[in-house]
Amino acid sequence: MTHQDRNISPEIRPLDEAAVNRIAAGEVVERPASAVKELVENAIDAGARRIDVAYADGGKSLIRVVDDGHGMAPEALPLAVARHATSKIDGSDLVNIRSFGFRGEALASLGSVGRLSITSRAVGTPEAAQITVSAGRVAGVRPAALGQGSVIELRDLFHATPARLKFLRTDRAEAQAIGDVIKRLAMAEPGIGFTLRDVTDGGDRILLRADPEPGQGAEALEARLSRIMGREFAQNALRLEAARDGFVLTGLAGLPTQSRGAAVAQHMFVNRRPVRDKLMIGALRAAYADLMPRDRHAMVALYLDCPPELVDVNVHPAKAEVRFREPGVVRGFIVGALRHALAGAGHRSSSTIAGAALGAFRPEGSAPPGRGYGPRPLAPHTPAQGALSAAQLAQAPEGFAEASATRALFDTLPGGAAPDADQPLQPAQAGPLGAARGQLHGTYIVAQSGDGVILVDQHAAHERLVYERLKLARDRHGVVAQALLVPEVVEMDPADAAMVLEFAPELARLGLVIEAFGPGAVVVRETPALLGVVDGAGLLADCADALRDGSGTQALEQRVDAVLSRMACHGSVRAGRAMRIDEMNALLREMEATPHSGQCNHGRPTWIELKLPDIEKLFGRR
Template sequence: MTIQDRNISPAPIRQLDEAAINRIAAGEVVERPASAVKELVENAIDAGAARIAVDIAEGGKVLIRVTDDGHGIAEADLPLALARHATSKIDGTDLLNIHSFGFRGEALPSLGAVGRLTVTSRAAGAAAAAAISVEGGAIAPPRPAALTRGTVVELRDLFYATPARLKFLRSTRAEAQAIADTIRRLAMAEPGIGFTLRDLRDGDARTVLRLDAETGDLFDAMRARLSRILGAEFAENAIPLEAEREGVRLTGYAALPTYARGSSQAQYLFVNGRPVRDKLLSGALRAAYMDVLPSGRYPAAVLFVDLPPVEVDVNVHPAKAEVRFRDAGTVRGLIVSGLRHALAAEGHRASSTVSGAMLGAFRPQEPTADGRPRIYQMDRPSPQARAAAWTAQAPAAPAPAPMAGFDEPSARYAPPDPPAAPADPAPDAHPLGAARAQIHENYIIAQTAEGIVIVDQHAAHERLVYEELKARAATRSVPAQALLIPDIVTLPAGGAETLLEIAEDLAGLGLVIEPFGPDTVAVRETPAILGQVDAARLLRDIWDELEGTGGDALKARIDAVLSRMSCHGSIRSGRQMQPQEMNALLRQMEATPLSGQCNHGRPTYVTLRLADIERLFGRT
C-alpha cells in the first residue's frame, strides 16, 4: 500500500517548541520519582552539603522536597538554573574531565517541564534568600523568601503535565522503596554526609531513613555507614579492600563467600563515587568469587573504583548509570586480583551467619506450663552440694581379690596409673582449637578457647586438595602415577571428544588420556595426589563440569576440572580418623586460603561460642 492509497500527505518538518523539547528530555532523565530524587540529592552533594533531608508524599508522586545546607544559588542565577544546558559544573571545553555528579544542566529544567517546581536558595554571604517557580515549563520571576542557608527544592505533582507517564508508575509503596534505595546508594559513597528521608502522610512525618554523618578514617566511616544501611551482619562478615594499579584504586568491603545471597541485589558498585550498574564490574565481581560460590548464589559487596576522570566516560547514558572505561582490562584485573587476595588473606574464616543458623536450628527444652523456663537446683549449687556431688560421682575403686588366708583386705587397693596419652594441642593455641572427637565418621569436634568448632572433614579436605592442585597446576608440577593397566572409559555421546580437546591441559594436571575408539578413552596416568581413584567416575564428573561451564574461558574450565579432581582425592565421609589426623587437618585449614568454604561454596566448619551454648541450656 502506497502513501497515496492511504490518502496520507507528508507533514512538513517543523521546529518543536521549548516546552515540548523539555518534556521529551524529561522522559530520558526522569523516569520515576526515584530518578528525580537522585538528581536533586546529587546536586546537593555537589553543593558541598553536610546534611540532606528528603521529604516525600505518595511515593514522590505528590511531593518531593530536598533540603540541604550547601553553598546555595545566588538570586541572579536562579532563572539561569532553570534553563536547559546551564550549569556551574563544567565550562563545556572538556566533557571527559568531570569531577561532579551533575554536568549537563538538565535536571531542574526537566523537572520543571513535567511538574510544579519551586527552588528556594540563599547563597553563602547573601543578605537574603530568593525563590523561583516553574510550572509546566512556564518560569515565574524570582521573589524574596525566608531561608537561613542552603537550598530547598520542592517538586509537586510530578508528571501532571504528561498524564500518560503517570500510568506507568508503580504503586506508592514500590515508588517509596525505590526512593529509599536511591538514597541508600548515594549515602554509601558519602559517609561524611547526614541523610534523612521522611514520608508525609495525613499531616504526620514518619522518618523512614536516618543516617547521621560518620566520623573517623575512610574505612571506619565506611564500615559504620554500611553497617547502618546493610545491617551489622554484613559488617561482621565483610572484609576491607584496598588495592591500586596504574592509577586505578579499589576500596570497599566484600563479604565472605559463606555470606552469599540468593540474588545480586546486595552488590553495590561505584565509579568515582557515582553509583553505577556496569556489566564489566559485575562480571569481574562474579569472576573473583568463581570457585568459592555454588551455582545460583551471588556475592555481597560494596566496591568503589576511583580513577582519573579522563579515564572513564560517564556521558554514555541519560541517567548516568553506565560508564565506559578507556582501559577496561586494568579495571577488571584489579577487581579480580584485589578481591581474590583479600579473600585469601582471610584464610579459614567463615561467616557468622552459618553459626547463627545452626543456633537457630537448636531446640532447647520446652518451658513449663506457666511460660517460664525450668530452673534446676544444680544450676547454682551450694559449696556443700557441689562437694557432695563430686564425692557421689567419683568412680568406685575396684577391690582386689582376697588373698589366701584373709577374709577382708587389710588395705585399700590403689589402681596403677593409666598409660600416658599423647599430648594434644592446647585448645587456645590455635584458631580452630584441638580435635576432641569424630561423630558419624564425618564431623570433627574441636575445642577452642571460646567454644567449639564442628568441621565437615570431606568439605574441608576438598578445599585443601583443590588449593594444592591449583598451586601445582600453576607451575605445571602436578606429579602423575602411571597405571599398570590403563583404564578404558566409555563416555556419553560427545564426551570423549570434549575431553580430548583439552587432553594437553589435562596432562599438565597429571591426568593422561588417549583416544581408544568411538566415545571411549584410555586413562594411562592419574594425579598422584589423588591416590587410588575411580578413573571412570572421575572422567564422567569432569565431563559434566565442562558441559556446565559451557564456553567459558580455559582458566575457568581448568579450575572446574581441578575442583572435580579434588573432590575425588578428599577424605570421604564415613572414614574414621585418628586424633593426629584430625589435628593435622585443622592445622592445614588454618594455613590454607579460603578454607572456610569448600569448592562449591558450602561452609567447611561452624563455630559455637561457649556463651551461646550456655544460653541454650539456660545458664545465662
C-alpha cells in the same frame, strides 16, 4: 503498516521547547527514584553537610529535598531551570569531570513533567528567592524566607505526561527504589548526614537517619557501611586497600559464606559515583567464582578511584554507567585485589553461620515470631558417599586416606612434629580451629577452642584443601600424573567424549591424560598423583560436566578451575570414614594454613563455631 498509518509528515520541522524538555525528561527521569537521585546529587555538589529527603505516595505526589549547601542567588534561578545550563563545567573539557552532575538537564526536565518549586539562599546574600515551573511554564522569581541552602519541591510528577504514570509501579515499590537510591548515595558520602522521611497523608515517618560519620577515610567509610548494610556485614567483611596503574580500590568485600540470594547487596562506586557497571560486576563474579554456589551473590561495597581522564562518565543520560579507557587493566586489577583479600582470609568463616546454627538448636517455639538467625541457611553439604552404618564403621580401616599420597597430608603436624594419638592437643596448644576431641557420625569433627566448640565437615574441608593443592601444583610446575597399570576405557556420550578430547591438552597439564578410543569411548592413561587411586570413569564424567556447564560462558582458566574442583572431590576424605585424633588435628592445622578453607568448593561453610556463652544460653545457664 502504511506511511499514513505511521502518522509521519513529509515535512521536517523543529519541535517546540516543551516537547524537547519532555523527551529529555524521559531519558533522565524514569521514575520518582530518578528524580530523587538528581536532586540529592545536586545537593552534594552544592557542598551540603546535611540533606533531608521527604516523599509522599512513593514520590508520585511529592518529593522534597532540603540541604544546607551554598545555595543559589536570585539571578541564578532562571538559569537553573533552563536546559543545558550548569555551574559544574564550562563545556571546554568533558573528560575532567569531578562532580555528580554536569549535563544541566535535571531541573529543566523535572519542571517539564511536574510542578517544580526551588527556594534558595546563597551564602552572603541578604534574602532567599523562589522560582516555580509547572509543565514547562516558568513563573517569575519572587522573594522568600529561608536560611542558607535550598529547598526543592517536586509535586505531581508526570502530571504533564499522564501516560507515564501508567508505567509506574505501586507506591511501595517506588518508595523502596527511593530508599535504595538514598542508601547508595549515603554510602558514597560518609561525611554527609542523610535523612529519609515518608510524609504520606500528613505523616512524618523517618525511614533512614545517617548522621555524618566522624573520622576520615576508611574509618568513616566502614562506619557508614556498617550503618547502611548492617553491623553483621562489617564484622564479616574484608577490608580492601589496593592500588595499581593510577587506580585505587577500597571498600569491604564480604566473606563467601556471607552471601545473598540476589545481587541486592552489591554496591559499586567509581570516583564516589554509584554505578551499575557490567565490567565491575563481571570482575566481582570472577573473583568469587569458585568460592560460592552459582545461585548465591557476594555482599560487597567497592570504591574504585582514578584520575577522571581514565574513565568516561558521559555515556548514559542517567550517569548510571561508565566506560574505562583500559577495561582489561581495570578488570584484572579488581579480580586480583579481591582474590588477594579473600586468600588472606584463610580459614575464616562468617559468624552469621553460627547464628543460624544456634537458631536450629533452639527448641521449637522458643524463638520470637518472625525473628531470623543470620542469613538463609545454606543447602546442606551432600557427601560423595553416604554415611556408613555402625557395622560398617566397626569394619572400616583406621584412617581415611584412600591412597598414600592423600595420607601424606596427615602424617605430620606443621613443623614436622610427629602426632601422638595418646597425648591429644589441648586448646591452648592448638590453633584458631582448636583441638580435636572426637568425630560424629563418621562425618563431623568436634574440636574444642579456647572459648567454644567447633564443628568441621571433614569431606567439605578436605575437598577445599585438595583443590587448593591442585591449583598450587598447576601454577608452579603442573600437576604430577601417575600412569595406570591398566589404562581404563570409558564409554561416554559421543558429544561428551568429543568435548573432553577437545580439552585433552589442558587436562594433561592437570595430570589427566586421555586419548580417543573409537566412537564414544575415551581411554584414561594417567590420573593426578595427588588424588591417589580414583575411579577414572567417574572422574572423566565429572570433568565433562564441569566443561559443559561452563561452555561458552567462562574463560578457559575458570573452566579449568571447575575441572580441578571436580577432581578434588575424588581425592577427598569421604563422609562415614573413621578418623584418628591425630588425623583430625592435622586436618585442622592444614585448614588454618590454606586460603579459602572456610568454605568448600561449592561455597558451603566447612566449619561452624559455637561460643561457650551461646551454648550456655541454650541450656538456660545465663
